[in-house]
Amino acid sequence: MIRVQEMRKVYRTGEIIFEALKGVSIDIKKGEFVSIIGPSGSGKSTLMNILGCLDNASDGIYELDGQVTSNLSDDQISELRNEKIGFIFQSFNLLPKLTAVENVELPLIYSKKSKSERRKMAEKSLGLVGLSDRMEHRPNEMSGGQRQRVAIARALVCEPSIILADEPTGNLDSKTTDEVMGILKELNALGNTIVVVTHEPEIAAQTHRVITVKDGHIVSDERQVS
Amino acid sequence: MNIGESMKMAFSAIRSNKMRSLLTMLGIIIGISSVIALVTLGNGSKAMMTKEFSAYGANRATIYLGNDDEETSEDIYTYMISENDLEMIERIYGHKLEGVSPTESFLGTVAKGRKSYNVTFNGVSDSYNKIENLTLEEGRFFTKEDVASERQVIVIEKKMVDNFYDGVSPIGQVITVDVNGQSETFSIIGIYSKPASNFQMESNLNFTAYTPLSIGTRINESEGFGALEYNVKKGFDVKETSNSIISILERTHDAKGKNVYRVFTMESQLKMMNKFTGTITTFVAAIAAISLLVGGIGIMNIMLVSVTERTREIGIRKAIGAKKKDILSQFMIESIIVSGIGGIIGIVTGIGFALIGTKLMKVPLTVDPKVVLFAFMFSAMIGVFFGIYPANKAAKLNTIDALRYE
Numbered sequence: 001m002i003r004v005q006e007m008r009k010v011y012r013t014g015e016i017i018f019e020a021l022k023g024v025s026i027d028i029k030k031g032e033f034v035s036i037i038g039p040s041g042s043g044k045s046t047l048m049n050i051l052g053c054l055d056n057a058s059d060g061i062y063e064l065d066g067q068v069t070s071n072l073s074d075d076q077i078s079e080l081r082n083e084k085i086g087f088i089f090q091s092f093n094l095l096p097k098l099t100a101v102e103n104v105e106l107p108l109i110y111s112k113k114s115k116s117e118r119r120k121m122a123e124k125s126l127g128l129v130g131l132s133d134r135m136e137h138r139p140n141e142m143s144g145g146q147r148q149r150v151a152i153a154r155a156l157v158c159e160p161s162i163i164l165a166d167e168p169t170g171n172l173d174s175k176t177t178d179e180v181m182g183i184l185k186e187l188n189a190l191g192n193t194i195v196v197v198t199h200e201p202e203i204a205a206q207t208h209r210v211i212t213v214k215d216g217h218i219v220s221d222e223r224q225v226s
Numbered sequence: 227m228n229i230g231e232s233m234k235m236a237f238s239a240i241r242s243n244k245m246r247s248l249l250t251m252l253g254i255i256i257g258i259s260s261v262i263a264l265v266t267l268g269n270g271s272k273a274m275m276t277k278e279f280s281a282y283g284a285n286r287a288t289i290y291l292g293n294d295d296e297e298t299s300e301d302i303y304t305y306m307i308s309e310n311d312l313e314m315i316e317r318i319y320g321h322k323l324e325g326v327s328p329t330e331s332f333l334g335t336v337a338k339g340r341k342s343y344n345v346t347f348n349g350v351s352d353s354y355n356k357i358e359n360l361t362l363e364e365g366r367f368f369t370k371e372d373v374a375s376e377r378q379v380i381v382i383e384k385k386m387v388d389n390f391y392d393g394v395s396p397i398g399q400v401i402t403v404d405v406n407g408q409s410e411t412f413s414i415i416g417i418y419s420k421p422a423s424n425f426q427m428e429s430n431l432n433f434t435a436y437t438p439l440s441i442g443t444r445i446n447e448s449e450g451f452g453a454l455e456y457n458v459k460k461g462f463d464v465k466e467t468s469n470s471i472i473s474i475l476e477r478t479h480d481a482k483g484k485n486v487y488r489v490f491t492m493e494s495q496l497k498m499m500n501k502f503t504g505t506i507t508t509f510v511a512a513i514a515a516i517s518l519l520v521g522g523i524g525i526m527n528i529m530l531v532s533v534t535e536r537t538r539e540i541g542i543r544k545a546i547g548a549k550k551k552d553i554l555s556q557f558m559i560e561s562i563i564v565s566g567i568g569g570i571i572g573i574v575t576g577i578g579f580a581l582i583g584t585k586l587m588k589v590p591l592t593v594d595p596k597v598v599l600f601a602f603m604f605s606a607m608i609g610v611f612f613g614i615y616p617a618n619k620a621a622k623l624n625t626i627d628a629l630r631y632e
Contacts, residue, residue, distance in 0.1 A: 054545060054626050075549045082547020093542045093629065097242060109231050110547040154546070 001161060001193060002028040002051065007060030009046050020046040021057070022216035028162075028195065033188040035196045035204040038213035045166070047213060048197045052164045053081050065161050082111050086155030090167035092147045094139040094154075100126060101135040104154045111158060125153040129183055145176030152183055156192075163187070165196045169203060181206050229559065232552075236560035239532070240567075247564055250528040253521020254568030254608060255575065258601050261514040262576025263583065265597050268503055268510075270580070270589035275499055279492045281421055283457060285324075286357060287468050289475070290453040292488040305479045305486045306450025312351075314478070315454075315471055322462045325353030328451030330442025334403035334410065338390060344432045345403060347380070349442015357457045358420070365397045365416030373438040381416035386433040405445060412437065464491050518604070521568070522612040529561050529616035533623075540620050541628025554621040561613025562606050569605025573598055 009021040020043045028034055038044040049055035050062060053069055062069045064084060072080065087093075094103045104122040113121070126135055129149040139147050148168060155163050165184065169177040181203065188194050188208075196207060204210045205224075212220040240247045291305055307328060316326060330349035335342050354360075355367045368379050380401070387393060395417070402411050418436070442448075454471075458464045468489040476482045533540070540553055577593055584591045 049626055052545070054629075075551075078544070078547055078549040081545065087545050089629070093538070093545070095539055095542060097238060106543070107546040110543075110549070110552060112228070158547075 001030045001032075001065060002026065002195075003061070003063040004051070005061040005063075007047075007050065007057045007062065009043070009050065009055070010058040020216055021050075023060070024213070024216070024218055026211060026218065026221075028193065030161075030193055031188070031191055033185070033194050033196075033208045034211060035198055035207040035209070036211045036213060037198055037201065037204040039199060042213045043216040044197050044199075044213045048164060048166050048195075051162075051195065052085055052087060053077050078110075082107055083158060084161040086158065086160035086163040088148070088151050088155050088163065088165035088168045090170040092139070092144075092151045092171070094147060094150055096139050099136045099138055100131060100142070100150045100153075103139070103150055104157050107154060107158050121157050122153070125157040126150070128156060128187070129153045143176070144172050145179050148172060148176070148180050149183060152180070152187075156187065162193045162195060165194065167198055168196060169198070169200075177203070229555070232556050232559040233563065235556055236563045239560055240564060243532075246528065247567075250524055250564055251521075251568030251571060253517060253524045254565050254605050255521075255572040257514050257517035257521050258569050258572025258605055259576035259579060260517065261510065262573050262597065262601055263579035264510045265507070266577065266580035266591065266593055267583045267587070267589070268507060269592045269594055270584050271587065272499070272503055273592055274589040276496065279496055281359060282492060283357070283359060284492050285458045285460065285464055286455065286492060287458065287464055288453055288455045288490040289468065289472060289487055290490060292486055302452075302486075303449065305481055306452065307454055307475065308450045311475060311478060312451075312454070314474070318474065319467065319471060322459055322467050324457035324459055325351070325356035326454065326456040327351035327354040327357060328439065328454050330439060330446050330448060330451070332405060332442060332445045334405040336390070336401060336403050341431070343386075343390060345386075346432070346434045347403075347405075347437050347442065347445075348434065349437050349439045349445075351439045354436065354455075355418075357455050360418045360420050363417045363419050364395055365414070367416055367418075367436075368438050373440050376440040376444065377438060378410065378412045378441065379415045379438065380412040381418055381436045382414055383434055384417055384419040385430070386435070387417055389430045390433070410445070464493065465489075518608060522565070522608040525561055525565055525609065526612040526616060528564075529557060529613055530619070532560075533557065533616050533620040536620075537623060537628045537631040540623050541625055541631065544623070544625040545629060550621040553623075554617045557617035557620045558610065558613045561617065562609035565609030565612075566602070566606045569602045572605065573601055576601075 004024060004026045007021055007024045008019065011018045011020060022043075024043075024047060036044050036047060046055070050057050053064070056070065064080065067080070069077065069080065095106070098106070101119070101122050104125055105118045108118040108121060123132070123135065126132055129152050131146060131149050131153065134142060134146060134150075137146075139150070142150070148171075152163075152168075155165075163184075168184070169180055172180060184194055184196065185206065194207075196203065198204055208225075209221070209223045211218055212222075289307075291302055291307075312326070312328065316323075319326075327350045332347050332349070334345045334347055336345060337343070348354075352368055352370045352373050355362070360367075362381075363384055365381070367381055368377070371377075372379055382396070387396060396414050397417065398414065400411055400413050402409055404410075456471075458467050468491065472487045472489060475487050476484075479486075481487070543553060580593070581591055
C-alpha cells in the first residue's frame, strides 16, 4: 500500500543546508494502524507531509497504492490527495463559517460529486463518528473533541486508502483524547489504514506498530500486540 | 468544482463581510452610476432637443448679418437687408418659400390696475404664420393689405387672453400700449397659441404679440433688416436655397467673399449640439474611466487582503484536494461578483439620478439598454482584470505554509 524507499529531504535556506530525512524506508500494508513517534525536529512532520503528498521528497521513491508520486503533475497530486488521503490535523482545520456537514462535504465538492450524493456520504461519515445530531452546528458551537470528530469524518468521507493523523490529540484533554483514539481504533477495525504522527508514547502505545524517528532516521520499527 | 459551488462560496464570503464588500464596490458604483446618469441625461436632452427643433421646423432657416469683430457698425448698415431685397427674394424664390419675413421687435407695456405687463411686439410680414408654428385660436392673422397700409392691428397670444382679459375674448377691442413713452393704439384681430417650449421661461407678466412689419419699421425707424426668416417648401433643399439667397444678397450689396450673410438652419444647429454633447460625453467617459480604475484597484486591494486573511482556508482546501484552478476560480468569481454587484447597484443608482435629473431638466428619460448592458459587462470585466493577480496569488500558495499560517 505505502512503500517508501531511501527517502531524503533536504531544506536549503541560503547557505544553510538541513537534512530532515536521511534515507528513510517504510512499508505500510493495507489495514495497518501505525504510529510514527519522535521528538520535535526528528523529521516526523516532514515524513508526514511527504506521505500526505503535501511536500515532495528530495530523493527516494514514494509509492502510494502502486503509484509513484514523484512524476505526477500538481493537479494529479491534488486528485491523489482528494481520493486517497484523509487528513486529520492537530488544530482540526475546519472552515469556521461552514456547518459540520458542509465541512465534511468539502472534499467531495472537489471530487465533483453531485449535491445529493455529497450530502448522503457526509451524513454517513458523520454517523460513523457519532455526530449525527450535530450536523448543522458550526465548529465554534462544538467542543474540541466534537470538532476533531468532524475532522475525522471529513478525512473519511472520500473513503481514502490511508488516513494520516498529525498529532490528532495534541489539542485535546485526556478524556477527549480517549474518545478520538477510540474512534480511530474503530475505524481501523473497519479496515481503514491509519498512520498517526505523535510525540506522546501513550498515544503510540495504542497503535499496532510504532515507528520511531530520530534525527532523520528510523531508529526502531516495532509491532505490538494490543 | 463547478461554478455554482464557487458562486455559493463567493456569496457567503461577501455576506460575511458586508460593509467591506460595499466599500469595495463604492468605486465601481460611483463610476458606473455617473456614466449611466450622464449618458441617460445626455440622451434625454438630445431627444428633447431634436423634438424641440423639429417643432421649430426642419425646413426653417434664418439669414442674419454676421458681425465679425473687425466690422464696424457703420459698415453693417450698407449690408442691411432692404425692402427692395425682400421684394426681390419674394419674386425670385417665392415659389420655393412658404413664407419669408424679417422681424422688427419692440417692447411695450400695458397696465391693468396696479399691475404692469410687458408685451414683446414682433413686427412681421403677413406670411409669418407660415414660418412660425402658430395656431390661430380665434380671429385672423393680418393680411398683405394690413402690412401695406400700416394698420395698427395685433394678434395676441392665448396666455394674454387668460391672464390679462380674464379669459374673455378681446377680439375687436382696442388696446393702448406704452411704447418708449408714446401711446400706440392697436385693435386686436386674432388670438394664437403655439406649442409650449422648454427653452422659453414662462411668465404671466410677459406676453408676445404679432403686429404688421410696417408698424415695427416705423417704430424702430429702421432702414433695413438684420435678419430674414423663411420656410423652404417641401421638395426644395434648405441649404441650397439659403445659399442662393445669400449669393443674391451678396451681389446686390457688393459683399462677395466678406461673409456677412450667414445662415442658421436646424440642421446646422443640431450638428453643433451633437458636437457639444460629444465633447461632454468624452469628458464624462474620462472621469468614469478614472473612477473605475480607482474602483478596480480597490477591489484588487481588498482581494489581496482577503487572500491573506484566508491563507489557512486556502491551505485546508488544497490539502483536501482543491486544485490550483479551483482556488483561482473561487477568488476570481468572488471579485467578479463584487464588481458585478457594484455594477448593478451603479446602474440602478445611475438611473435613479438620471430620473431626478430628467425631472429637473424636464427632458424625457431614455434608458439605453445597450449602455446598461455595456456598463454591466464592463464592471464584470474590471472584476476579471483586477481579480487575476490576487486569485493567482491564492492559487500559488504553498499548501504546507498555508496550513501553518496563523
